[in-house]
Amino acid sequence: MHSSLTRIAAVLVASTMLAGVANAETIRWARSSDALTLDPHSQNQGNTHTLAHHIYETLIGRDNDGSLTPRLATEWALKDGDPTVWVFKLREGVKFHNGNDFTAEDVVYSIERAKSEFSNMKQLHAEVQSVTAVDDHTVEFQMTGPALIYPNNLTNTFIMDKTWSDEHDLAVVQDFASGASNYSVLNTNGTGPYTLVSREVDVKTTLTYNEGWWGEKPPVTDIEYLTIADAQTRISALLSGEIDIVQDVPPQDIERLSNTAGFKVEIGPENRFIYFGYKFGDEPLKSSNITDSNPFNNPLVREAMELALDRDAIQQVVMRGQSIPTGIPNPPFVRGWTEELDAYPAPDVEKAKALMAEAGYPDGFSVTLDTPNNRYVNDEAISTAYVGMLGQIGINVTLASRPVAEHSPIILANESDFYLLGWGVPTFDSAYVFNDLIHTKTELHGTYNVGLYSNPELDEKIIALGTMDDMDARDATVAEIWEVVKADRVLLPIHNQVLAYAMREGVTLPVQPENQPNMTTVTFE
Amino acid sequence: MLAFIARRLVQSVIVMLVVAFIAFLVFRYVGDPLAALLSQDAKQADYDAARERLGLDQPFYVQFYYFVINALQGQFGISYRLQQPVSQLILERLPATIELAFASATIALVFGVLLGIYTALRPRAFSTGVIMTGSLVGVSLPTFLIGIGLIYVFAVELKWLPSFGRGEVVQIGWWRTGLLTQSGLRSLVLPAITLSLFQLTLIMRLVRAEMLEVLRTDYIRFARARGLSQRAINFGHALRNTMVPVITITGLQLGSVIAFAIITETVFQWPGVGSLFVNSVAAVDVPVMAAYLVFVALVFVVINLIVDILYFIVDPRLRDGARTGK
Numbered sequence: 053m054h055s056s057l058t059r060i061a062a063v064l065v066a067s068t069m070l071a072g073v074a075n076a077e078t079i080r081w082a083r084s085s086d087a088l089t090l091d092p093h094s095q096n097q098g099n100t101h102t103l104a105h106h107i108y109e110t111l112i113g114r115d116n117d118g119s120l121t122p123r124l125a126t127e128w129a130l131k132d133g134d135p136t137v138w139v140f141k142l143r144e145g146v147k148f149h150n151g152n153d154f155t156a157e158d159v160v161y162s163i164e165r166a167k168s169e170f171s172n173m174k175q176l177h178a179e180v181q182s183v184t185a186v187d188d189h190t191v192e193f194q195m196t197g198p199a200l201i202y203p204n205n206l207t208n209t210f211i212m213d214k215t216w217s218d219e220h221d222l223a224v225v226q227d228f229a230s231g232a233s234n235y236s237v238l239n240t241n242g243t244g245p246y247t248l249v250s251r252e253v254d255v256k257t258t259l260t261y262n263e264g265w266w267g268e269k270p271p272v273t274d275i276e277y278l279t280i281a282d283a284q285t286r287i288s289a290l291l292s293g294e295i296d297i298v299q300d301v302p303p304q305d306i307e308r309l310s311n312t313a314g315f316k317v318e319i320g321p322e323n324r325f326i327y328f329g330y331k332f333g334d335e336p337l338k339s340s341n342i343t344d345s346n347p348f349n350n351p352l353v354r355e356a357m358e359l360a361l362d363r364d365a366i367q368q369v370v371m372r373g374q375s376i377p378t379g380i381p382n383p384p385f386v387r388g389w390t391e392e393l394d395a396y397p398a399p400d401v402e403k404a405k406a407l408m409a410e411a412g413y414p415d416g417f418s419v420t421l422d423t424p425n426n427r428y429v430n431d432e433a434i435s436t437a438y439v440g441m442l443g444q445i446g447i448n449v450t451l452a453s454r455p456v457a458e459h460s461p462i463i464l465a466n467e468s469d470f471y472l473l474g475w476g477v478p479t480f481d482s483a484y485v486f487n488d489l490i491h492t493k494t495e496l497h498g499t500y501n502v503g504l505y506s507n508p509e510l511d512e513k514i515i516a517l518g519t520m521d522d523m524d525a526r527d528a529t530v531a532e533i534w535e536v537v538k539a540d541r542v543l544l545p546i547h548n549q550v551l552a553y554a555m556r557e558g559v560t561l562p563v564q565p566e567n568q569p570n571m572t573t574v575t576f577e
Numbered sequence: 578m579l580a581f582i583a584r585r586l587v588q589s590v591i592v593m594l595v596v597a598f599i600a601f602l603v604f605r606y607v608g609d610p611l612a613a614l615l616s617q618d619a620k621q622a623d624y625d626a627a628r629e630r631l632g633l634d635q636p637f638y639v640q641f642y643y644f645v646i647n648a649l650q651g652q653f654g655i656s657y658r659l660q661q662p663v664s665q666l667i668l669e670r671l672p673a674t675i676e677l678a679f680a681s682a683t684i685a686l687v688f689g690v691l692l693g694i695y696t697a698l699r700p701r702a703f704s705t706g707v708i709m710t711g712s713l714v715g716v717s718l719p720t721f722l723i724g725i726g727l728i729y730v731f732a733v734e735l736k737w738l739p740s741f742g743r744g745e746v747v748q749i750g751w752w753r754t755g756l757l758t759q760s761g762l763r764s765l766v767l768p769a770i771t772l773s774l775f776q777l778t779l780i781m782r783l784v785r786a787e788m789l790e791v792l793r794t795d796y797i798r799f800a801r802a803r804g805l806s807q808r809a810i811n812f813g814h815a816l817r818n819t820m821v822p823v824i825t826i827t828g829l830q831l832g833s834v835i836a837f838a839i840i841t842e843t844v845f846q847w848p849g850v851g852s853l854f855v856n857s858v859a860a861v862d863v864p865v866m867a868a869y870l871v872f873v874a875l876v877f878v879v880i881n882l883i884v885d886i887l888y889f890i891v892d893p894r895l896r897d898g899a900r901t902g903k
Binding site: 085088089091094095096097172173175176226228229230232233237238252253254255256279280281282285288289291292293294426454455456457458459460461464475476478484487488493494495496497499 | 606610612729736848855
């Protein structure tokens with residue numbers, strides 16, 4: 053009797069140990085390029101943030117449907133009676149990986165570091181005048197004016213431990229122009245669900261679950277983050293069973309992988325749109341045969357160009373179904389998007405030709421289209437398709453295709469007459485699009501308004517958005533601005549990109565609209 | 578001999594300076610590093626400030642001058658993209674490339690010489706024809722196609738070998754070797770074969786042509802007449818005399834394999850200096866590109882020096898200094 057009880061107890065203990073072993077799930081996750089650095093405020097770049105979100109955490113997170121969720125901050129609201137102050141209540145009982153407590157002082161330190169000279173995150177916190185710790189778990193942000201949407205800017209700004217940072221001289225963010233690299237480029241101390249085990253840049257980074265994490269234990273306990281630059285090798289590694297999840301799937305492999313037994317592809321919309329831009333103003337175009345006027349400055353020509361653009365054909369043929377055509381340069385996730393704005397006209401070549409004649413260009417004109425060829429999904433193919441479409445209405449386009457490293461400087465120097473570009477909206481708010489793409493180009497605004505569109509009335513409204521204290525009035529103003537942008541055809545949007553993640557059967561990683569998926573969302577069958 | 582080496586060293590420095598100069602001249606056309614370094618919402622003011630800080634607004638000969646001054650002090654700066662010291666990056670990744678290069682060169686040399694001898698000794702056999710034609714296939718197919726094909730067959734279908742990476746490595750001092758672990762050796766097989774194919778073809782045909790010519794010479798005929806065994810003739814005499822051009826070619830190829838195993842390293846995600854270079858070009862990471870090209874020039878120069886020294890050892894006629902007509 054005694055010995056059989058012992059035996060039963062032994063079996064029960066053994067089975068729980070087995071359950072413990074079975075719970076150690078490793079995920080091997082492959083991407084085309086690595087995170088650039090582990091210094092959380094140095095780069096404002098997708099791959100870098102994606103990895104950082106596992107080790108560090110932000111005050112506020114973003115769900116897969118685009119809504120804000122509490123992370124290190126549990127509540128946030130404008131201060132009673134003072135719309136220029138945001139008050140954040142912090143989560144209690146959180147510890148950094150080295151055991152230090154997370155307190156308001158760490159938040160103050162991190163925001164000031166993110167605003168510092170060499171941080172690439174400082175744009176997002178330009179309206180923060182000062183940050184103060186009211187007590188250990190409350191922080192107040194004094195803004196320069198009413199900043200209704202400021203919490204949106206916190207979703208990629210990570211919180212570091214002040215004590216640890218002071219120990220390792222991390223006050224100055226890693227700067228690419230400096231002669232030395234700081235400790236945080238390769239070492240970490242965050243509050244996140246995973247701790248860094250090893251890092252071999254451009255090869256492999258391994259993470260393991262942080263037992264002291266404040267959240268619910270996720271199914272994935274160990275992560276191997278691998279960089280495989282060649283697209284074919286990446287997919288082969290998935291097919292051979294060496295990888296569980298591939299995040300960057302070339303579009304031509306999506307169908308093949310969906311139809312291969314043992315593998316599946318998760319598809320979802322991305323918070324990124326692709327558009328054509330063109331030069332405004334009276335000065336004749338440098339690359340055109342028309343030397344006495346600028347055809348793009350004529351609204352009839354712009355309308356003709358939109359009627360020539362067959363977005364659905366591009367979706368079917370160029371993107372193989374993997375895109376979401378749109379009539380507004382703003383993805384559906386972003387505040388300010390409406391279905392009316394999103395609607396686009398059906399292509400009408402005859403009407404377009406008539407409009408060209410009416411505009412004074414019955415014989416059409418020639419121009420050069422500058423397109424990147426290694427940045428967005430099928431960027432060069434989209435441009436090539438549009439060249440054909442414009443040819444039908446008499447616009448003779450020469451395609452200049454370059455790698456993004458050469459395309460960007462030409463664009464930013466305002467030297468392009470006609471170009472393809474893509475844009476993401478990390479704050480999920482229309483003001484982000486207005487500030488950089490619509491506002492007249494100045495030192496601080498309109499950096500990518502390289503068509504040099506200038507509408508002083510719109511500029512005033514755009515600036516006003518930053519200081520409005522009534523959300524309804526703000527939404528109304530945003531709608532007004534979009535009306536003008538759509539009517540004037542400031543930009544010619546084509547589609548919103550679609551994300552595809554490939555994985556083996558038995559693993560599910562849902563698509564995250566900023567293409568920054570977190571392994572805590574992985575589920576196993 | 579010492580004077581010879583000293584002269585060659587001076588020439589090497591000149592070669593490296595010229596290479597670096599031309600590289601800087603070309604870098605202006607590779608693109609703007611700031612596109613990758615600054616975030617999407619950086620303002621025009623930020624671009625201007627960053628440009629000034631990096632010295633990118635200065636003419637290329639000024640940038641080149643600063644580069645040389647710093648290089649002479651051993652300072653190659655930090656990588657724009659990876660934010661780590663360039664010299665550390667290159668040294669970290671060098672063992673991977675060197676192991677791959679030597680593995681593939683060994684395969685190419687061993688099989689190239691053996692097959693070359695075989696096809697030279699049996700010029701009219703059917704197997705010779707098969708080998709010669711097969712080698713043409715190896716040379717006409719591009720490296721990446723061979724690589725992808727091997728991955729598909731051996732990794733995806735048969736699952737015998739890994740499709741990417743270097744496997745487990747063992748650290749000995751600053752050298753990280755994959756030769757001491759099973760996964761490391763298995764990962765080395767496919768990339769080494771891919772890289773060796775074109776070298777093998779070249780060596781094989783060279784050895785074959787040289788052997789055929791040497792076997793026709795008088796001294797070989799006299800050796801046969803003297804009654805020496807076929808083996809002694811083939812390996813002791815004929816082969817030694819074919820080695821000089823083979824050494825030259827192997828040396829040059831080894832240099833080009835170390836420097837430009839870029840395609841193979843990219844296809845197999847081999848963490849060597851080649852893939853570092855490719856990623857740097859895409860991101861216009863000027864410090865890494867400049868340092869890498871200088872390093873490559875150094876590699877070629879050193880290998881050529883070693884090759885020339887080997888001539889002295891292999892060919893007694895050069896050793897005595899009795900160079901006719903010089």
